[in-house]
Each structure stands twice: as structure tokens, then as C-alpha cells.
Amino acid sequence: xxxxxxxxxxxxxxxxxxxxxxxxxxxxxxxxxxxxxxxxxxxxxxxxxxxxxxxxxxxxxxxxxxxxxxxxxxxxxxxxxxxxxxxxxxxxxxxxxxxxxxxxxxxxxxxxxxxxxxxxxxxxxxx
Numbered sequence: 315x316x317x318x319x320x321x322x323x324x325x326x327x328x329x330x331x332x333x334x335x336x337x338x339x340x341x342x343x344x345x346x347x348x349x350x351x352x353x354x355x356x357x358x359x360x361x362x363x364x365x366x367x368x369x370x371x372x373x374x375x376x377x378x379x380x381x382x383x384x385x386x387x388x389x390x391x392x393x394x395x396x397x398x399x400x401x402x403x404x405x406x407x408x409x410x411x412x413x414x415x416x417x418x419x420x421x422x423x424x425x426x427x428x429x430x431x432x433x434x435x436x437x438x439x440x441x
Contacts (some may be wrong), residue, residue, distance in 0.1 A: 316364050316381065316394060317364050317367070318358055319361065320364060320367035320368055320370075320371060320390070321336075321367060323367075323371055323386060323390070324367050324370060324371060327356055331428060334428065335367075335370060335424045335428055336363060336367075338368070338419060338420065338423075338427065338428075339362070339363055339366030339420045339421055339424055340353075340362070340363055340366075340423045341366070341385070342416065342419075342420035342423070343362035343363070343366060343413055343416050343417045343420050345418075346412070346413075346420070347362070347410065347412050347416060350411075351410065351412050352429060353360075355410075356421065357410040357412070357413050358387075359410075359413075361401070361410070361413055361417065362413040362416065362417035362420075364411075364413065364417070364421045365398065365401065365414045365415075365417035365418040366375075366415075366417040366421035366424065367421055367424030368390065368391075368394060368398050368418065368421060369417070369418040369420070369421025369422040369424075370421035370422070370424050370425045371386060371390045371421075371427070372387045372391050372395075372422075372425075373387065373421075373425040373426075374425040374428075374429065375387040375389065376425075377425045377426050377429040377433070378388045378430050379397045388427065389405055389420055396441075398418075401414045402414050402418070403416055407419050410425045
């Protein structure tokens with residue numbers, strides 16, 4: 315369910331942008347897990363992308379200075395923040411907390427790498 319919700323919200327910014335953000339998260343997460351995971355372990359699944367999209371949505375409104383994006387980030391953090399942060403703890407056997415952590419960091423990085431300028435203000439001054 316989080317993948318569908320986070321993916322839908324991230325895709326509202328445009329399909330090409332969503333594809334680029336997802337590609338960055340997937341590649342960074344894959345490389346990071348390969349570098350820091352213990353030897354002879356297998357990691358599979360979409361949790362790195364889920365954590366990455368969570369990080370992207372959480373931070374992109376602040377990075378872009380867009381009020382709607384900030385509200386979305388705060389709502390995403392309030393609804394899923396506790397369970398997402400629980401997934402970062404290396405307490406569950408068989409769960410790659412490394413993929414979760416690196417995905418989250420990659421998503422935050424993607425928020426800054428793909429940020430757009432703030433919404434322009436219109437002036438209603440009389441000429």
C-alpha cells in the first residue's frame with residue numbers, strides 16, 4: 315500500500331520526473347546495499363524504493379519551498395513516519411535495514427537533486 319500511495323503522489327509531479335527519481339533511488343540503493351551489507355547476504359524487494367519515495371515526499375516540499383508540498387510531507391510523516399522509522403532499526407532478522415536506510419537517504423538526495431523553484435507569487439499592484 316505505501317508503494318502505491320507514495321508512487322502516486324510522487325508521480326503527480328510528472329511521469330518523466332517520477333521515473334528519474336525512482337531510477338536514482340533504485341540505483342543508489344542497490345549500490346549502497348552492495349557496498350555495506352554483510353557478505354553472503356541476499357537483499358530483494360521494493361522496500362528501498364518505498365523508503366526512498368517516503369524520503370523524497372517528506373523533504374521535497376521543504377526543498378522546493380512549496381506550501382502544498384510541505385503539507386503533503388507533514389501528512390506523509392504523520393501517517394507513516396512511525397512505521398517507516400521502525401524499519402530503519404536493525405532489530406528484525408531477515409530484514410535489510412541497510413536497504414531501508416540507503417533508500418531513505420537516496421530519496422532525500424533526490425528531493426534536492428530534482429527540486430524545482432518555489433511557486434511564483436503574483437503581484438496585484440495597480441499600474
